[in-house]
Amino acid sequence: MKRRLLSLSAAWLATRALMLWLLAHSTLPFLGKGAVAREVWRLYHHWYGLLAHGSFPAHDRLWQYPPGAGPVLLGPALLPELTYFQGFVVLTLAADALIALALARAGSRPGRSLRGAAYWTGGLPLLLHVPLARYDVQVTAFAVISLLTLSRSTRACGAFAALGTLVKVWPALVLLGTPKGRPTRSAWLSAAGMASLSLTALVVLFDHPFAFLRQQDGRGVQIESFGGTVLGLATHAGWPGRVRYQYGAMEYTGPYVATVARLSLALTAVAFGLLLLWRVRARHWTDATPYDAALSAVLLFTVTSRVISPQYMIWLLGLAAVCLTSRRTRQRPVTALIAAASAVSTVIYPVLYGEVIGGTWTGCALMVVRNGLLGAAAVLSFVRLWRSGRPAPTPRDPLRPVGPHGISPRPAPAGSRA
Template sequence: MNVQQWSVPETPIPAAASVAPPTGRLWFLRRPLVLWGGFVLVHAVLIGLNLSGIGWPLGDVERVYLGWAEGTVSGAVRLGIDTDFVYPILALAPILASLAFGAPMYALTWLGLVTVLNGVAFGVLTGRRPGRAAAGAAWWWLGFLLLLGPVGLARIDSVTVPLVIMGLLWLRTRPFWGAVLLSVATWVKVWPVAAIIALVVASKRRWQVLAAFAGTSALIIVVALTQGSGLTILSFVTEQTDRGIQIEAPVAGWWLWQSALGIPGTLVYYDQQILTYQVIGTGTELAIAVMTPLLVLCVAAVLALGWRAQRRGASVDRLFPPLLLALVLTLIVVNKVGSPQFMTWLAAPLILGLVSSPRSWWRPALVALVMAALTQVVYPYFYDGLLATTPAMVLILTARNLLEVVLLVWMAVRLWRLGSPGAGPGVLTQAAPAAGLHRSILKE
């Protein structure tokens, strides 16, 4: 790989200090004071929306996470050790940390913790003197969070997003720690493993990625085993596969529309064990059995497209961002589980794309903004309408889910073209190499 291939016009990494003075009509939007003012304003709005109680967006935090934290502290339960846990075991870290100031302050502490993590990732993205690409990605992220609404801060997924953003950005300058951070995020919520898998396919230094992931995972597992976890440490795998059809999953649309149109035989119910709303009707048992194998096949198909492109000379800078986004979208689209917070997953790959090549990524980024806005309309404000399968809410959810499919197909087409004759290795941008690129796992 050319030493310029994973650099960007204006690298957001602080180590690359030489950035030309801001110019242009909107130059002031690149000023750190303005960027951080936007960050504070957006997070203040989101915290206010969460604390307002409208639609109870903090339901999982106040009802589920707090219960887990208190049960763990009291010794009544050891999730992931003595008791099956729906999440990987490191999810307990932010859940327990939010109890630092007591149960009455739990929700506010959680929101503060996520805001701090977002702030650290925002700082890594923008650096001391952000360039145009980094500033644009930062403003897009703030807009995405604002359009997505309170759920952007109020779920365990909100902890993983800034970790993944930092991990992806560090792959260029701190490759080892970038891979480790992605591995840690995977042990909080599974979806960041998509970044590990995409790197294994896109980068020729895949063994370094696998070594970082294996070493981090081994350390976590060994610590859990010393506490007596046994195979319970992997219970999050079976907890997910045993789920039914969640109402926000794209596959649930078939039954939601039957209910919305008054066709009998479909029921939306609350699963007391998984703590989610699911749908049941004619054919749902078959769908439950089919969706997990189908997900595996679709992930394999996306990886095959990525491998084809890599083998035909596609450079890692062109291949990695669309492959990562395609994998993340596959985990959302071809899944029997669906939740509003899944939209937060899109932030990391799209920020990576916007930093790497703004011109080729602004259109997918705009589609994601629309998806975020539609998600907030459904949850938390009119979620009762969705539970009642009112046609308007089912239509909005269907539109959001169709956009997920559109974006997935878009990325699949990009991957196919990257592996087509004549695509060539190519270089997205031409710029001075980012600091530390010579030792990056993305260097080929």
């Protein structure tokens, strides 16, 4: 076990050094010409200046995040000897290391597996340097720790999920698979309490904490979403739409875009309904069920989203890694599809993003492959989750006779005639 942990540590150090090298050379053409790092030193730094003066970006169309994102973006102030960009990267690496450590610790317990830690260590570099220039690693840390603490403390599970939800909403989905009864009540009550306290503190400390809500309705269809893939293919059939930078993403504009966006929202509602139906009908729970349910839920919400940014893959890699810490997970084939989709995502962004923006056949083909992998992962994940909720059949007693049609007759009561 010690040798495997040392190997994991060495692999983490080597791969993160490579990611740092890529970030330092991100101005190279095939690494995005500096666009990846620009998110931090231009946009995040600008928001940092506003947040440091006690106000959220009230009139910024690019600010679309819950108020919990504020403290995360203020984090580099804890390292005053570094520039904002350097401090942000250091804190992102710290969150990454925390995830790896939590996965390794969980995988070292009896009956668990280190596959989750290995998956995260080797999976995150598939996205090249993008994870180091987004705050999604920090959000994923809240979700991962929430799930891994469930077996020991449902209250801690709920508290971490609530903190993650205040930063980027989706970690609320990790509570979907908590065991029915007292564990669910405890986790959700803890989440509600932590969310209330944290939100109250943010409202007191900052102005305009709910400014992000007014920016959500205007979101369109990002070129990397499923709807965007359909529209990209439609341009080759004569559809006159165009790609425009708006709301912080490259989105399609033109006829039927609003219809595609509404359809995406409707599919998200359907996905939520399916997850609730599974929750109601599930009868069999294992230690892996909460992990599997979290991954399935986030996958379904991802593929039905109007926006599938490259950093969304960070969430899926983290949740897939949590699943792999349990030997009873039903999501192993799904984790392979997510890793493959992450590798293709790297080719899309930043390597050949110009092809995707231009809607060329190469760009469309890449989007079909990536989104096809994600779609297959979502369907397979939910099917396996649904089947895992059924109780295992009771083995038949070999000494008990089998009646017609394979049905074993009930034994006659004592004292009755045969």
